[in-house]
Amino acid sequence: MKEIKAVLKDSEIPKQWYNISVDLPTPxxxxxxxxxxxxxTPDLLEPIFPMSLIEQEVSSERFIDIPxxxxxxxxxxxxxxxxxxxxxxxxxxxxxxxxxxxEGVSPPGSHKPNTAVAQAYYNKKAGVKRITTETGAGQxxxxxxxxxxxxxxxxxxxxVKISYDQKPYRRLMMNTxxxxxxxxxxxxxxxxxKILKEFPDxxxxxxxxxxxxxxxxxxxxxxKYSLGSVLNHVLLHQTIVGQEAMKQMExxxxxxxxxxxxxxxxxxxxxxxxxxARDKINGKDIKIIAxxxxxxxxxxxxxxxxxxxxxxxxxxLLPMHSLGHDFVPxxxxxxxLRYHGMxxxxxxxxxxxxxxxxxxxxxxxxxxxxxxxxTEGSIxxxxxxxxxxxVIQEAKKAAEEKKEKVILINWSGHxxxxxxxxxxxxxxxxxxYALPEEQIKEALAKIDALPKPKMGK
Amino acid sequence: MKEIKAVLKDSEIPKQWYNISVDLPTPxxxxxxxxxxxxxTPDLLEPIFPMSLIEQEVSSERFIDIPxxxxxxxxxxxxxxxxxxxxxxxxxxxxxxxxxxxEGVSPPGSHKPNTAVAQAYYNKKAGVKRITTETGAGQxxxxxxxxxxxxxxxxxxxxVKISYDQKPYRRLMMNTxxxxxxxxxxxxxxxxxKILKEFPDxxxxxxxxxxxxxxxxxxxxxxKYSLGSVLNHVLLHQTIVGQEAMKQMExxxxxxxxxxxxxxxxxxxxxxxxxxARDKINGKDIKIIAxxxxxxxxxxxxxxxxxxxxxxxxxxLLPMHSLGHDFVPxxxxxxxLRYHGMxxxxxxxxxxxxxxxxxxxxxxxxxxxxxxxxTEGSIxxxxxxxxxxxVIQEAKKAAEEKKEKVILINWSGHxxxxxxxxxxxxxxxxxxYALPEEQIKEALAKIDALPKPKMGK
Numbered sequence: 001m002k003e004i005k006a007v008l009k010d011s012e013i014p015k016q017w018y019n020i021s022v023d024l025p026t027p028x029x030x031x032x033x034x035x036x037x038x039x040x041t042p043d044l045l046e047p048i049f050p051m052s053l054i055e056q057e058v059s060s061e062r063f064i065d066i067p068x069x070x071x072x073x074x075x076x077x078x079x080x081x082x083x084x085x086x087x088x089x090x091x092x093x094x095x096x097x098x099x100x101x102x103e104g105v106s107p108p109g110s111h112k113p114n115t116a117v118a119q120a121y122y123n124k125k126a127g128v129k130r131i132t133t134e135t136g137a138g139q140x141x142x143x144x145x146x147x148x149x150x151x152x153x154x155x156x157x158x159x160v161k162i163s164y165d166q167k168p169y170r171r172l173m174m175n176t177x178x179x180x181x182x183x184x185x186x187x188x189x190x191x192x193x194k195i196l197k198e199f200p201d202x203x204x205x206x207x208x209x210x211x212x213x214x215x216x217x218x219x220x221x222x223x224k225y226s227l228g229s230v231l232n233h234v235l236l237h238q239t240i241v242g243q244e245a246m247k248q249m250e251x252x253x254x255x256x257x258x259x260x261x262x263x264x265x266x267x268x269x270x271x272x273x274x275x276x277a278r279d280k281i282n283g284k285d286i287k288i289i290a291x292x293x294x295x296x297x298x299x300x301x302x303x304x305x306x307x308x309x310x311x312x313x314x315x316x317l318l319p320m321h322s323l324g325h326d327f328v329p330x331x332x333x334x335x336x337l338r339y340h341g342m343x344x345x346x347x348x349x350x351x352x353x354x355x356x357x358x359x360x361x362x363x364x365x366x367x368x369x370x371x372x373x374x375t376e377g378s379i380x381x382x383x384x385x386x387x388x389x390x391v392i393q394e395a396k397k398a399a400e401e402k403k404e405k406v407i408l409i410n411w412s413g414h415x416x417x418x419x420x421x422x423x424x425x426x427x428x429x430x431x432x433y434a435l436p437e438e439q440i441k442e443a444l445a446k447i448d449a450l451p452k453p454k455m456g457k
Numbered sequence: 458m459k460e461i462k463a464v465l466k467d468s469e470i471p472k473q474w475y476n477i478s479v480d481l482p483t484p485x486x487x488x489x490x491x492x493x494x495x496x497x498t499p500d501l502l503e504p505i506f507p508m509s510l511i512e513q514e515v516s517s518e519r520f521i522d523i524p525x526x527x528x529x530x531x532x533x534x535x536x537x538x539x540x541x542x543x544x545x546x547x548x549x550x551x552x553x554x555x556x557x558x559x560e561g562v563s564p565p566g567s568h569k570p571n572t573a574v575a576q577a578y579y580n581k582k583a584g585v586k587r588i589t590t591e592t593g594a595g596q597x598x599x600x601x602x603x604x605x606x607x608x609x610x611x612x613x614x615x616x617v618k619i620s621y622d623q624k625p626y627r628r629l630m631m632n633t634x635x636x637x638x639x640x641x642x643x644x645x646x647x648x649x650x651k652i653l654k655e656f657p658d659x660x661x662x663x664x665x666x667x668x669x670x671x672x673x674x675x676x677x678x679x680x681k682y683s684l685g686s687v688l689n690h691v692l693l694h695q696t697i698v699g700q701e702a703m704k705q706m707e708x709x710x711x712x713x714x715x716x717x718x719x720x721x722x723x724x725x726x727x728x729x730x731x732x733x734a735r736d737k738i739n740g741k742d743i744k745i746i747a748x749x750x751x752x753x754x755x756x757x758x759x760x761x762x763x764x765x766x767x768x769x770x771x772x773x774l775l776p777m778h779s780l781g782h783d784f785v786p787x788x789x790x791x792x793x794l795r796y797h798g799m800x801x802x803x804x805x806x807x808x809x810x811x812x813x814x815x816x817x818x819x820x821x822x823x824x825x826x827x828x829x830x831x832t833e834g835s836i837x838x839x840x841x842x843x844x845x846x847x848v849i850q851e852a853k854k855a856a857e858e859k860k861e862k863v864i865l866i867n868w869s870g871h872x873x874x875x876x877x878x879x880x881x882x883x884x885x886x887x888x889x890y891a892l893p894e895e896q897i898k899e900a901l902a903k904i905d906a907l908p909k910p911k912m913g914k
Contacts, residue, residue: 001467001468001525001528001529001532002529003466003467003468003532004467004529004532004533005466005467005532007464007465007466007467008464009460009462009464010458010460010461010462010464011458011460068458071458072458072459072461075458075460075461075462076461076540076833076834076835077834083533087607105562107830107834107835107836109873146834149830149831149834150544150834168876168877168880169873169874169876169877172876172877172879172880172883173836173873173876175879175883176827176830176831176836176876176879177830177831177836178831370633373564373606373633373634374606374633374634374635376533377533377534377564377603377606377607378533378564379564379630379633379634416566416626416630416873416874417626417873417874417876419625419626419629419630419633420625420626420629422629422632422633423625423629426629426632
């Protein structure tokens with residue numbers, strides 16, 4: 001009987017996060033004030049985030065200690081298993097070795113609580129009583145609700161109305177963890193009321209929900225706002241994934257030639273990839289692939305620019321690959337990958353040639369996910385299917401080239417509350433959404449006038 | 458930082474199942490032929506089950522080797538974590554130590570695949586190409602679909618129509634694993650067509666679905682039938698849970714005073730409890746509590762009798778606690794606990810005083826589950842909530858008595874595809890279903906004329 005998993009004990013959980021910003025070949029361009037266009041000073045973020053998180057956002061420490069109280073909560077599901085996908089390898093008849101880091105074992109079912117728990121902790125420590133956030137498909141909202149329940153914090157989630165109506169299970173998970181979840185636009189904020197007055201039937205959008213959550217946070221002394229991806233401190237908290245994976249690959253006596261993850265805002269991808277990317281920056285030969293949908297090709301077709309994080313232009317300007325803050329992606333089923341921008345850290349590493357983006361068509365992603373379920377057993381989230389499709393591409397290439405490549409993928413979450421997506425696939429209702437170049441052009445036109453970041457090497 | 462989990466390596470997975478029937482204080486009464494009332498000979502089961510499983514059903518070996526090919530598949534999610542519930546203990550302010558065995562980490566989300574994988578293997582080995590089964594809420598149907606996909610077997614699931622319509626996610630999981638799932642009554646069998654002709658709008662029942670699945674299996678040479686609970690060989694396959702838990706309790710340096718599980722047909726409860734029950738039979742002082750809903754009080758109000766496993770009276774007569782094969786439990790949300798009978802092995806151990814049954818009201822079970830979610834993190838299945846309610850009762854009692862009791866529970870599955878049940882609870886639509894004594898009496902009257910089993914000690 002072969003061992004297929006590398007398991008770490010509780011005591012072996014990594015005790016520090018890895019901050020890649022100090023090792024970047026080109027330093028990050030600073031975020032800019034949305035009004036003045038000047039570099040943002042940390043104090044301007046204080047009404048929104050606790051100071052400890054703002055400090056992490058700009059930290060120049062390579063390793064940052066994970067507080068004891070955060071580790072305690074992470075132990076609920078971490079360290080997560082690293083598993084060799086023998087059955088998939090066999091089905092593909094490939095000499096490649098495929099390993100996956102299973103982040104689907106957390107209570108909300110994805111990697112998201114890695115940062116939710118840390119953010120809830122720092123807010124609690126800063127005396128915050130209540131956290132607001134927005135959520136689209138609901139993964140992030142449920143992860144933050146879970147984390148807040150562990151620290152006894154109130155949590156209010158503004159959920160894009162169309163998802164609120166279509167995905168009742170996610171909302172009910174939030175309720176079960178004690179959070180309040182309202183459809184956005186809501187009557188609870190100025191921003192929401194304004195939209196509702198003009199468009200009573202508005203299906204909502206992430207942009208609107210962000211506006212509501214931020215307005216709520218800044219209007220109350222006891223409340224801060226929390227974001228589930230894109231920002232440096234969020235990616236930082238996810239690096240525990242890659243640090244664990246490094247120890248576990250050692251237990252297998254292997255080191256990856258190829259690292260693969262899906263990227264919407266970029267946090268699960270960064271979490272696995274950054275600790276290995278450090279080795280690549282220091283000279284190691286690794287291919288690091290970030291997968292996005294062809295229908296929302298932020299990294300493969302979006303330029304590296306300064307752009308807003310939201311449609312309403314409320315956030316700071318961030319240096320990132322972007323399709324323009326007005327870009328509305330087609331209604332694909334991987335909701336977590338429908339974002340116009342990409343984390344600045346990942347964007348910069350693409351520019352510097354450390355990370356390689358790849359676009360995956362929707363139908364190929366579902367075919368890959370179903371092959372995974374029928375060989376490795378677990379049903380992947382629609383987002384994760386994009387990474388699996390790239391794994392299959394690389395494993396087939398290894399077979400053609402007769403090379404024993406070692407592939408490592410972040411299996412970012414399970415899909416068992418996304419079965420409607422599989423239903424759409426089985427019943428032939430899904431397409432690849434050929435994206436008109438016009439649509440991208442139009443959205444990009446909106447960011448022409450914004451400041452330009454330095455490109456780096 | 459305290460360790461909260463005991464983790465076993467792949468190589469430490471138990472290599473044998475424990476067969477409690479050889480250690481029973483009173484030997485099992487034999488199953489009887491439904492027509493003649495004579496003890497059933499194994500060969501009569503051959504059209505339905507492969508011989509290897511029939512042999513396990515009547516085996517007199519205390520330990521039975523788990524085949525290598527079964528272990529390989531179990532490793533996908535096993536060994537499962539054993540976790541100390543520190544946060545629940547704290548919330549209850551109890552001196553009791555609470556441990557839980559997390560069976561929710563399997564791909565279908567419950568303990569069910571422990572036997573599904575074994576049954577699929579033995580069928581495959583016997584040359585069977587196709588397996589049929591019935592499913593109510595869908596946990597068992599999805600577990601068997603998952604197992605069949607791992608062994609390349611066809612699988613057809615007859616799903617009670619009302620659940621088929623109300624729980625599309627479960628059905629879609631089966632499809633994703635390549636299984637066919639049809640609403641029962643269906644047009645695919647004589648039994649189904651007969652019902653449909655008379656009652657075109659029949660919502661179906663487990664009894665009808667069993668009839669369809671069995672008819673399908675016996676009418677085709679390449680097909681056998683599979684059952685997810687009640688029978689000896691099914692409970693046998695679940696004992697890997699308790700065997701792992703024994704090793705893990707040792708790692709914590711503890712031994713349980715109280716063992717708790719929920720019981721519908723009895724398989725998850727037996728899986729955890731039987732290896733410890735052996736110690737109790739040999740003189741150890743342990744309390745072993747099997748929890749059922751007050752609305753389906755099989756063990757607490759049903760007599761120990763010979764009864765049919767199904768409404769249609771097709772199955773052998775089994776010696777068990779039963780509310781009568783015509784008893785229709787109220788529509789509570791713990792679908793897996795809505796069964797009129799109880800596994801013969803568990804029933805006999807209740808008669809012999811080894812196992813103690815306890816009935817839990819529905820509302821108390823959901824309150825317990827929500828407390829669990831907000832302390833320990835994971836959202837439990839409605840079935841599991843019944844066991845959690847008993848844990849809370851025992852932990853409070855330990856607090857009153859100021860005793861440091863060690864409590865161990867089988868956390869049999871997660872509830873994230875049962876969120877509709879939580880919705881009903883939150884919106885005040887759930888009740889405790891006070892069960893009219895008349896209804897039980899009427900159902901019991903139907904079994905008055907059947908043979909009586911010996912009671913034992």
